[in-house]
Amino acid sequence: MIQIEKLSRHFGAIKAVDEISFTVDSGSITGFLGPNGAGKTTTMRMMVGYLQPSAGSIKMDGESIFSDPILTSTKIGYLPEHNPLYDEMITLEILRYIGDLRKMGKAKYKERLEFVVESCGLKAVLTQKVATLSKGYRQRVGLAMAILHDPEVLILDEPTSGLDPNQILEIRELIRRLGKEKTVLLSSHIMQEVQALCDRVLIINSGKIIVDDEIANLGRYLADYQSLNLELEGENVDLQGIFDDVPGLRIEENIQEGNHYKIRLSIPAEKDLKHEIARRVTAKGWLIVSLYAHSKSLEEIFHNLTKSGGQADDGASFKDPKPELPLEASHEVPPSDAGETEEAILGQTSRQDTDKKGESQ
Amino acid sequence: MNATWTIAKKEYQLAMRSVTSYIVYVLFLVISGATFATTVFKINLAEMRNLFGAIHMLYVFFIPAITMGSIAKERSSGTIELISTLPIRLAQVVWGKIIAAFLQILTLMSFSVLYLAIIMVLGQNVDYGAIITGILGLLLASLAYISIGVFASSLPSNQILAFVIALAISGFFYAIRFVLVVMPLSVVRYIQFFSFEYHLSGFMRGVLDLRDMMFFVAVCMIFAFLAEFNLQSKNMMQER
Numbered sequence: 103m104i105q106i107e108k109l110s111r112h113f114g115a116i117k118a119v120d121e122i123s124f125t126v127d128s129g130s131i132t133g134f135l136g137p138n139g140a141g142k143t144t145t146m147r148m149m150v151g152y153l154q155p156s157a158g159s160i161k162m163d164g165e166s167i168f169s170d171p172i173l174t175s176t177k178i179g180y181l182p183e184h185n186p187l188y189d190e191m192i193t194l195e196i197l198r199y200i201g202d203l204r205k206m207g208k209a210k211y212k213e214r215l216e217f218v219v220e221s222c223g224l225k226a227v228l229t230q231k232v233a234t235l236s237k238g239y240r241q242r243v244g245l246a247m248a249i250l251h252d253p254e255v256l257i258l259d260e261p262t263s264g265l266d267p268n269q270i271l272e273i274r275e276l277i278r279r280l281g282k283e284k285t286v287l288l289s290s291h292i293m294q295e296v297q298a299l300c301d302r303v304l305i306i307n308s309g310k311i312i313v314d315d316e317i318a319n320l321g322r323y324l325a326d327y328q329s330l331n332l333e334l335e336g337e338n339v340d341l342q343g344i345f346d347d348v349p350g351l352r353i354e355e356n357i358q359e360g361n362h363y364k365i366r367l368s369i370p371a372e373k374d375l376k377h378e379i380a381r382r383v384t385a386k387g388w389l390i391v392s393l394y395a396h397s398k399s400l401e402e403i404f405h406n407l408t409k410s411g412g413q414a415d416d417g418a419s420f421k422d423p424k425p426e427l428p429l430e431a432s433h434e435v436p437p438s439d440a441g442e443t444e445e446a447i448l449g450q451t452s453r454q455d456t457d458k459k460g461e462s463q
Numbered sequence: 464m465n466a467t468w469t470i471a472k473k474e475y476q477l478a479m480r481s482v483t484s485y486i487v488y489v490l491f492l493v494i495s496g497a498t499f500a501t502t503v504f505k506i507n508l509a510e511m512r513n514l515f516g517a518i519h520m521l522y523v524f525f526i527p528a529i530t531m532g533s534i535a536k537e538r539s540s541g542t543i544e545l546i547s548t549l550p551i552r553l554a555q556v557v558w559g560k561i562i563a564a565f566l567q568i569l570t571l572m573s574f575s576v577l578y579l580a581i582i583m584v585l586g587q588n589v590d591y592g593a594i595i596t597g598i599l600g601l602l603l604a605s606l607a608y609i610s611i612g613v614f615a616s617s618l619p620s621n622q623i624l625a626f627v628i629a630l631a632i633s634g635f636f637y638a639i640r641f642v643l644v645v646m647p648l649s650v651v652r653y654i655q656f657f658s659f660e661y662h663l664s665g666f667m668r669g670v671l672d673l674r675d676m677m678f679f680v681a682v683c684m685i686f687a688f689l690a691e692f693n694l695q696s697k698n699m700m701q702e703r
Contacts, residue, residue: 150548175550182548186541190477202469203549247545 103128104149104255104285109158111144118144120309121158126302128254131281133296133317134289136306137408142289143183145306146259149287150180162255176204179253181261185244189233193224193243196232197250204251218246221276237264245273249280256280258288262295274299293404307408320403328370329354330395332379334363336388341365344382348375362391466551470559474533475566484529484567491525491571499578509586511578512667515597518572519663522601522608523637527629529567530612531622533560534690538620557613557690561683564609572602593669600666603679604659608633610686617690636682 104126111119119141126132136142147153149160151171160167167174188196197218201211219225222242227235232243241264248256261277262270277299280286290296296303297317305313313320339358345351350373355366369375376393383390478484498517502508534556537543546556575598582589615629616622639658643651655661662675 147544152544152547172550172552175548178548180548182541182544184541186543186545188477188542189540190480191473195473199469199473200549203466203546203551205466205550 103163104287105159105161105164106145106149107159107161109145109148109160110156111141111148111153112156117309119148119155122306122309122311123158124304124311124314126285126287128285129281129283130301131277131286131288131299133300133303134287134306135291135293135296135303135404136289137291140306140408141309142306143259146180146183146257146287146289150178150257151175176251177254179248179251179256181244181248181256181258183259185241187232187240187243189231191232192228193230193232193235194228196243197246200247200250206251214250214252218250221249221279222246223272238266238269241265242269242273245276253284255285256287258286260290261288262290262292270295305404305407312407313403328368328395330367330369330376330379330393332363332365332367332383332393333391334365334383334388335361335391336363336386337361339363339386339388344386345379348378351375351379466555467559467562470551470556471562471566474560474563478529478563478567487525487528488567488571491521492574494521495574499581503581503585509582509589511575511582511594511597514575514578515601515663515667518601519604519660520637522605523633524630526564526568526605526608527612527615527626527633530560530564530609530616530629531626532616533564533613534616534694535618535620535622535625536616539622553691553694554687557617557687557694560613560616561606561609561687564612565606568602568605568609572598572605590669593667596666596669596671599671600663600675603666603676604663607636607659607679607682607686610683610690611636614686614690614693617693 106125107123108121109119109123110117110121122141122145134142134145144153148155149167151167151174154168162174162177188199191199197215198211201215206214219228222245224239224242224246227239227243232240235243241261245258245261248258256277258277262273265273274295277286277288281299281301288299300317303313303315303317303320304311341353341356345353345367348369350370352368353365354368355364357364367379376395380390380393495514495518499511499514502510502513534543537546579594582594611632612625612629615632616625618628619625636657636659639654640660643655643658646654656678659679662678665672665675
């Protein structure tokens with residue numbers, strides 16, 4: 103278990119991490135979410151003892167991690183953000199090197215090597231130079247190095263970045279397996295990942311934690327409005343006036359490609375207006391190609407909380423008081439595994455959204 | 464195995480694999496070989512003092528080239544984050560790098576056995592004692608230069624900059640003797656203490672003086688400590 107209390111880190115005048123407190127429980131996977139530059143990496147670097155905090159404490163099993171850094175580092179497995187590796191070395195050599203520096207005995211090293219090679223799928227590249235590996239394989243080598251000594255605590259900074267969809271699923275499966283006995287903290291800016299993997303989510307923005315909650319409770323952070331994507335086919339589609347008597351409905355966007363229309367609507371979150379909309383559209387004789395809602399994903403929550411940075415700064419943090427947002431969310435939040443099925447539909451759009459968000463901040 | 468040795472072994476193996484190191488080695492051997500050949504075959508002297516002088520000068524340029532990447536490269540590639548979070552001490556990293564560079568110098572210096580053989584064949588009344596102590600002195604001096612180089616490499620993340628810094632510090636210790644000439648006699652005594660050449664001269668004459676040995680060992684220790692301190696102050700591996 104890791105306890106963090108009032109942890110701060112300043113770089114000159116910049117407060118990268120500002121008095122954050124949270125706990126990571128053993129045998130659970132905690133997701134650390136936030137836009138780029140929110141302080142995820144800084145926090146993780148402090149947790150592994152690479153950066154010294156400006157203030158606050160980090161305790162592992164009740165003991166400050168700085169009281170015996172050597173002991174701490176034997177307990178932690180860390181995958182740094184850009185996964186730095188010695189390019190000139192061969193995969194097997196680099197694992198051997200880490201094993202030697204961690205003073206693993208021959209027998210233990212052999213046993214663990216078999217495990218990491220198997221679980222990270224490194225068999226094909228064991229004798230290959232690290233510089234020639236693809237990004238996916240590099241990431242796996244980094245992960246293998248992090249779990250080689252069978253650590254109690256795993257801190258993974260964007261473990262699946264740069265992997266292809268199949269590899270992502272494999273690595274997620276591995277992390278899920280590890281999370282059953284170990285304490286895992288992983289950072290990500292991919293919502294589906296956190297939804298699919300984690301028991302708990304921490305959302306950090308501008309150095310402050312704005313959400314610290316179980317995945318299942320996240321529905322309450324939904325915004326008042328959700329957006330609905332509607333695709334239509336038909337002649338002379340004119341939406342003017344059709345939805346006038348539906349309270350709260352707004353047409354946000356209407357893109358026409360020949361007979362094909364892509365429309366984005368915003369509707370009040372607490373109402374399910376899909377039937378109503380579908381009925382009105384079909385009554386006009388237009389064909390509905392697709393109609394789906396975005397809002398139930400963590401994506402939307404993340405977007406709402408981090409985009410309007412004012413919320414956190416006002417002191418009206420979402421963390422403590424129960425927010426006055428729709429609470430009948432229990433059925434709206436997909437179970438943690440649903441993220442993957444949903445990804446087939448949402449994956450493309452939402453990932454693009456994330457990228458855009460990253461750039462704009 | 465001790466972490467220092469693990470690091471030293473890995474660094475040495477990687478150096479022995481890199482093309483850049485071979486360019487450095489070949490240049491070093493060509494220049495020192497040319498000096499040796501001139502002394503023996505042109506001037507007809509069966510001695511190695513000229514060669515040792517040349518090697519000492521080469522140290523000033525070549526050791527910074529060997530050590531410039533030692534820590535700077537770890538920093539620019541980010542692997543410093545990796546070793547910082549391993550259960551090893553900072554001093555072990557620094558000494559691992561120093562030993563690795565020393566092993567490279569040892570490899571280069573082992574070629575002087577060849578020169579020794581030539582002298583044994585061609586020379587008469589050769590002062591073998593002076594040659595052995597000369598080699599010993601140069602090895603000790605190389606330790607000091609290496610330590611300076613590793614310290615310089617711990618300062619910036621840019622290797623070229625690390626080279627320039629190491630060259631400047633090494634050059635200072637090397638070139639003091641040229642400044643001594645213009646110094647008033649009263650201060651020469653104190654300033655010449657810092658001259659590497661001054662401490663090496665005993666070794667070249669075949670005299671082993673504990674004070675000279677201690678000087679090089681002390682310089683090596685001081686710069687190794689400075690490198691460690693510098694890494695600590697850069698907020699890495701705090702308190703390790």
